[in-house]
Amino acid sequence: MDKVNFRTFGIFLCLLAMLALPSLLNAQGKLSKGIKKVERGEYNSAISFFEQSVKKGEMVAESNYWIGECYRMSNRVKEARGYYKLAYDDGLPFEDLPLSYAISMVAHEDYSGAKIVLEEFVGREANEENENYIMNAEDYLANLEYLEQIEGKKSVYRVKNMESINTEFAEYAPFYYKGNLFFTSNRGEGDIYKATGSYFTDLYSVKTKGAIVDLESLQKLGKEFNSIGVNDGCIAFSPSGKTVVFAKGNTGKKKGRADVSLYITYKKDGKWTEPRLMEINTPDSWNSTPAFSHDGKTLYFSSNRMGGYGGTDLYSATKDSRGRWTNVRNMGPKINTFGNEMFPTVSKYGKFYFSSDGHPSFGGLDLFSAQRQNGTIVVRNLGKPINSAADDFALFMYSRGKGFFSSNREDGKGDDDIYTFVNTDPKKKIVNYYLAGISYTLDDEGNEVVLPNTSVKLLTTNEDVLGETVTDEEGNFKFRVYEGEVYNLFGAKDGYLTGRNTFSMIGKELPEEKMVKQINEVVYETKVVLNKLELNKAIVLENIYYDFDKANIREDAALELDKLVNILVDNPKIKIELSSHTDSKGEALYNQDLSQRRAESAVAYIISKGIEPVRLQAKGYGESAPIAPNTMPDGSDNPEGRQKNRRTEFKVTDIMDKQPSEGIKEENLEELFFGSGD
Incomplete structure (x- = not known):
């Protein structure tokens, strides 16, 4: 997909800024025409109108502000700073301007200047109109202070630009599968996407051995994945390789879907089926950056749909017994912020990674890890040099301690580039815990009989959903679990009373002296029993x-x-x-x-x-x-x-005629694929 919509479209500042539109739309001339372009997402085209407005002396401060917005919303935050400064120095009273200006300063690594602007803003007396802006500015100030704590820490990462596949255009969203590196790029030719002034994006692949690239094998994917005059990108293969989810949208036309959506295709008889729109999309919202869990039963993605915590949030969906993707849930406020969270990924070692500009970042999007500790989610910035003052995003692990990510940092070859990294930290032994079980029912003699296709949820003791799956034909299910936590298991199936069980990890930790491998796996066993729903059966x-x-x-x-x-x-x-x-x-x-x-x-x-x-x-x-x-x-x-x-x-x-299973909380999902290692 295009960079704009992958990384900045829907950001909360943009939405807040739009509150200023009604009064400005009444303005005459180039300014109002430029704003109409902004409303259509044609940021690059809008800039020329605002520049003409400045030359004519028509609402100069407002015009400079909108030039800054266009650069920021088209992922050119560094170029936005000068225009924000002009609007800020002119005293433009837009309440979102101080934070936008501060963010553009951080892109230039001017952290002290950003703190001065934000401290002055939060020192103002709050009222109904600026209260949310001040709260967001306070959060960003706290982020800047946190960066001072982690900046001095010794880095465990070694980073290198993959120069052989990068060009002056954008290459990003790497995905490695069976010796092939898939990525998104606008290096092609054809129509121009009006939001950025560059070509539409397509999906590409190249054969690699780790980070060693066979350039002769570089090719654009076929028509199943790429369309003319449409942004295609951000691909994810299921663990079996038989299912692919990718994003498509942004034709720039008035007709058709208004935004970016997720599509799915299946490999049958050696060919990919016609991609179809996934039901987890919501109309007129941005849905992208998909990633599968290690068992292929959960799909993570980002979306700016209503009901989130900020710009784009991370969500999950689970596959039911019929292979449909359902149960879309927000991943909660420990992961999602007032900013943008996107590009989730789960390494095969269990660790969860994502990109965010709402958590403490060195500028733009930074890369973060998340893991469960003592019953809560702990989010950590991966630090420099894997993060920078630019956008750093879309991490993908292809082996333990090695992987790819994307960045538009200054030492690149052009726009976004793909980088490879190595974690040089001494390889300490790690252990991954799993809870495996079988769903049963009881026959007339009280014997346990396997009950397939049962929905099983892993819950906290507060009834928050941590994970969900559907048992296979042998009734099997499996969840990742963590040290020192207590869980409730909940089973449900039509025609049966729900079943519950409790499992505690307290005291079950594997001592380090018993860890015989670098990566150890411990599986505990359990079961869930559901009674058949029959009238008058004791x-x-x-x-x-x-x-x-x-x-x-x-x-x-x-x-x-x-x-x-x-x-x-x-x-x-x-x-x-x-x-x-x-x-x-x-x-x-x-x-x-x-x-x-x-x-x-x-x-x-x-x-x-x-x-x-x-x-x-x-x-x-x-x-x-x-x-x-x-x-x-x-x-x-x-x-x-x-x-x-x-x-x-x-x-x-x-x-009675009521809906079942109303007792389970469905909000604030924090999926259990956050682990240790990597």
Whole structure:
């Protein structure tokens, strides 16, 4: 895709700046014509109108501001500084100007100058009109202070320009697959894209052995991936190589899709199918920079759709049992900021990388890693020289400690260039933990039977979704897990009650002396059991105990009843009967009364947890419904049988017309592909 839309389109400053449009649109002449060009994304064409406006003396400060905006929005932030300065020195009262000006100064590594401008701005008295601008300026100031802390740290990266494939044009978004390096470039010929004044972008490939390039193999991809007069780019292969997702858009025409969208194609009989628009796109929004998880079941991408935290945010989508990409979720405020987050990637060693200009950066986009530590996401700037005052983005690891990334830093051959890097840090041993399991149901005899195509989610103890998958035909699922964390597993399938399980990683860490390899893998096993959703089928609640001759709920019984509360929360359309049973000791009438009081006590406890009383019915059966003999054939006592008869059960009595699984939180997804290593 074109650089504009990959890296700056949708940035929150642009959106805020547009608030100034109504008054300016009333202006006559070249200025208003230039603004109309900006609205259409034709930034390069707009600049000439604003320059003519300056020459005519028509709203000079505003015109200089818009020239700066055009350069910034077309990824030429360094050229924007002079125009922002002219507008700033003229006292132009646009509330977004100080931060835009500061960002352009940072692009010139003038960090002290940027701090002076921002400190003066945040010192103003806040009001409803500038409160958000001041908050964003405060965040950016904090970022600049953080950079001072990391700038002096010794770098572990060695960086080199891949001169053999770079040109005076843009080469970026590298993706390495089976000896081929795929990338995006506007080195071609043909129509001009009006936003940048350069050619439209296409997808290319070249054979490489690591970073050693076979230039004779360089070629443009076929018509399945490239279209005339359209920006194509940013390709991602699934781990199997049979699925490709890439971005397409920006024809510059009035008809058709308004922005960039993701397309998908499949390899069948040795050929790629006609690319089709993915359902995870949203109309009139920018959707791009795709990346697959290591198992191919999750797709990460960036989008400026409504409901995000800033310009472009990172999202994830999961593949269901029918191969459809669904469950689009924002990756949350630990990853996403007021700025732009894009170009996600997951290395095969589990570490998550992305590009951002909202997290503390040395200027423009910087490269970051994210990993889980003690139940939270920790984001780190990769530091210099892998980051610079320019845009540094689209990292891809092709082996441990080695990879590619893109940058438009000054020592390049032209526009964006592709660089290779090596992590020179001593190779410490690392360990990746996984939780593998099988989804089951129970047959009439209580035996476990594999339940395929079950949706399984990995949750925090606060019910936030960390990962999601669909089990295969053998019921298998697998998640990445981390030291010192406790998880809930949640299983769901049509026609079944949801199932839950808990798994703790506390105390399960592998000691370093047992790490026999540089990269170690530890797999823990678990299971999720789902009961078939049938009316009036009794399901025993295990470990529900009462003190002798009493009906009050003990603490250990409350823990078990909490599991039933979860079932009712997860399955809000069911009504149940909760029943209590006794053995045959004592008088039948007394046992009947005791069991009724125990059932009512359990129901009262469940109601206290927020379940509507209308969904619950208490029923005591006393000794009238044994499931095992209370005595042996010879008349002697049968303790095991009596224990089975002293049970608490529930059964579904009605299924209401509601949506299932309303109890799971779906917001602020923080996917579990953030690890250690690399």
